[in-house]
Amino acid sequence: MRFGHLGQEPRIHPDAVIAPTAVISGDVSIGAGCQVLHGAVLTAEGSPIVVGPNTIVMEHALVRASSTNAVHVGSHTLIGPMASVAGADIGEEVFLATGTRIFNGAEVGDRCEVRINAVVHLRTVLPAGTVVPISWVAVGDPLQILPPDSHEEIWAAQKELDFPGYVFGLDRDTPDLMVQLTERYGRSLSRHSEDRRLD
Structure with missing residues (x-):
């Protein structure tokens, strides 16, 4: 299913294969030889998504660009299920x-x-060839790769990255943080009410 969103329409190379239950919404460019499988969602929420040639997006994967962060995916990359x-x-x-x-x-x-x-946490940089083990957390720049049972170390690095400030523009110490976050984010997401199906 393809949707126009915020005045932008997906651009899909004729050699790409998009499953009929995949959702491609807004300013999304999909290169030659790509495969987007059933239930995958690629949604451009104000910045573009560019998927390079011969990339595979598997079942129920989510690729989302925000108004402040585009998505670029290089060629011959595999984005796994979920x-x-x-x-x-x-x-x-x-x-x-x-x-x-x-x-x-x-x-x-x-x-x-x-x-x-x-x-891979926000604003984290993985140099070429890095491996993040099963269930581990990569955080920061310079990079730390920590096991999931290292909560205190992960939190110490993560806190400095300021998820609510960076992603939602809200201070973590705001007394009604989740009220403001959900109302602000909800208004942004409500722009989908004007989407139009293209196929």
């Missing part, structure tokens, strides 16, 4: 395994492997 990429730059020949999460402002270099259920 993986999520939000406002990040992904290099060429990258493997994002099942259930991985790549957050806003992250940079994943060429030939990196982010293994099952691993996380």
